[in-house]
Amino acid sequence: MMNRLLALMLLITISGLFGCNTMEGAGKDIQRGGDAVSETARDVKADM
Template structure:
C-alpha cells in the first residue's frame, strides 16, 4: 500500500511539473509573436 501511495505522489508531481513547463513555453512563444508583430507594425 505504501508503494502505491508513493507511486501516485511521484506521478502527480511529474504531471504538475509538466503542466507548468508547457504553460511557460506557451507564454514564451506568445511573447515572441507579440515582439514580431510589434516590429512589423513599426516597420510600416
C-alpha cells in the same frame, strides 16, 4: 506493495503538476515572441 503504489501515484501527480507549470511558461514565452514579431512588422510597415 501498497506503499510502492502510493509512492508511484504521488510521483505521477507531482510530475503532472510540474509539467503543467512548464507548459504554461513555454506558452507565455511563445506569446511574447509573437508579440515582438508583430510589433516589428508594424514598425516596418509604418516606415514604408
